[in-house]
Amino acid sequence: MLVQALYxxxxxxxxxxxxxESLTAGEDALTxxxxxxxMQNLMIALGSGTGxxxxxxxxxxxxxxxxDKADSAANMGVLLTFVNYLVFLIIGIFFAPAFIRTQTISAIISSYGATYLxxxxxxxxxxxxxxxxERLLQSTGKTFYSMISQATGALINIIFDPLLIFGIGPFPALGIAGAAYATILGQFIAAMIGLLCNLKFNTEIHLSIKDITTPVFSTIKEIFYVGIPSILMMSIGSVMTYMINLILGMFSSTATAVFGVYFKLQSFFFMPVFGLNxxxxxxxxxxxxxxxxxxxxQALRFAVVLAVSIMLTGTLVFQIFPATLLGFFNSSSEMTAIGKPALRIISLSFPIAGLCIAMGSVFQAFSKGTYSLAVSVxxxxxxxxxxxWLLAQTGNLNLVWFAFPIAEIASLTISVILFKKLYKTTLATL
Structure with a gap:
């Protein structure tokens, strides 16, 4: 997960x-x-939620x-993976440019975004x-092989990013398209490694073309009973980022770019916690x-302590080094001025988020996906x-960032209420 965050x-x-052609080409591409x-998050929501x-x-x-039921779950999972891909193949062909245009009036940014998406x-x-x-490997405790798959894909991506973006050596300079091609190359290689590791090392499950192509609707129903709340929960994240993009666009495209930089930087701390989850x-x-x-x-106590510790470290880093972090992204003076208070304010919510993520894993493991959905909503x-939106009406961009800590406090309140209910009705009776 740390390698993925680095990517x-x-x-x-x-x-x-x-x-x-523009002096702000890099910032436009980042925006x-x-x-x-x-939309990328929606893809991850569908794939991860199914997982x-x-x-x-x-x-x-x-x-x-x-x-036998475990084998059925694995094979139906592979079948559903094909279905998930077909959904986004259609979206990519017909709707990607229009989706980008709803968020910006800049022709350059629209062109970059449509190409990439x-x-x-x-x-x-x-x-x-x-x-x-990777989920199949994690389900049977083969987390080492899952790590190898993900880390290799991320490293391939990192290696090919500069080669395809800037045209180093025999490779053409593809710009933002190069970033997209490097991403999918890393994903395909990671998928191949994951497949090979499952076939060779994951002896607890048995994958076969015959079973994959024969739908077992009772198994699919059980997968989606837990998976759909998770899909919806993560999809809400897509709605959130889309709406925040629109709100920040009321101020400037630079504010949107800062939001994008924040999301990349926070992954250094959120990704390990999600990996723990x-x-x-x-x-x-x-x-x-x-x-x-x-x-x-025991597992829950360990997870809570570790998750909160990781996120507290993230808060300290964002509080102390915001200008340094922004400088890695070729930040203009305007981006730095907007980004420093943004990183400091949003990161106040990190420790609370770590605790909420740990409690969310309990909801999912005990087939209470609707609880996680309620917290996310x-x-x-x-x-x-x-x-x-309300804070944006003040015309003060810095106040908008306070919406994140406010929302995290609300999330913690809901999580604690639902966790107490789950403990009384389920854990206490074991």
Missing amino acids: NVVDSIFVSNIVG AVTLAFP VGINALLSRSLGEKKF QIISCCSLGLFFQMTF NGLIPVLAYNYGAKYKERIN GRQLVVLIPAA
């Missing part, structure tokens, strides 16, 4: 150094990638010694299979199926977007 940052650093992010459903069902089935969407097969194969879900689900209450409590739709 997120390095990719944007290269994009911010794109040279074009374009930020405008494409809601959560696969993960929970497969791990629970193994814990209950229902091995069409490539990413139409070639997203590698992304979806990478996520599915991915590892925690099958552990909790397995021990829930096996009725090992003390192991559940409360945070992002009910609080964050309205708060950001």
Whole structure:
């Protein structure tokens, strides 16, 4: 996950150094990638949310010694991966340019964004299979191979980014298209490694073309019972970023670029916590199926302490070094002036977010995906977007950033209420 976070940052650093006819070509390209992010996040939401459903069902089935059901979960997961890709192939072909144009009136930014998003969407097969194969490995405790798959894909991306963006050596200078091609190349290689690791090392499950192409609707229903709330929860994140892009666009495209830079930088701290979450879900689900209450409590305590510690470190880094962090992205004086208070204000919410993520993993592992959905809706739709819009009416951009800590406090309140309810009705009875 740390390598993936490094890719997120390095990719944007290269994009911010794109040279074009305009003096602000790098910033325009960075803004374009930020405008494409809601759709990219939607892809990740569909793939990752489906993976959560696969993960929970497969791990629970193994814990209950229902091995045929575990195989069915794995094979139906692969089938659903094909379906997910077809959805975004259609979106990429027909809707990508229009989606970018809804967020900006700049012809240059629209052109950059449409080019980037069409490539990413139409070639997203590698992304979806990478996520599915990594989830299968995580479900059976093969996290080392999952790490190898993801790390290799991210490293390939980092290596090919400058080669394809700037045209180094025999490679053509493709600009922002090069960034997109480097991304999909890394995803395809990661997917291939994930497939090979599952076939060779994941002996707990058995994949076959016959089983993959024979739908088992009862299994698909169980996958989506847990997965759909997760998909919706992450999709709400796409709505949030889209709306925040629109709100920040009321001030300037530079404000939007700063938001994009923030998202890349925060991944250094959020990605490890999400990785912890991915590892925690099958552990909790397995021990829930096996009725090992003390192991559940131990795993949860460890996860909470580690998650909050990671996020507290992130807060300190953002508070102390905001100008240095922004400088990596070829920031103009305007971007630095906007970005310094933004990073400091938003990062105040990091420790609270770490605690909420840990509690969310409990909801998902115990098939209470609707609880996670309620927390996400409360945070992002009910609080964050309205708060950001209201604060934007003051004309003070710095106040808009306070919407993030406000929303995180609301998220924590809802999470604690639902966790107490879950503990009384489920954990206390084991």
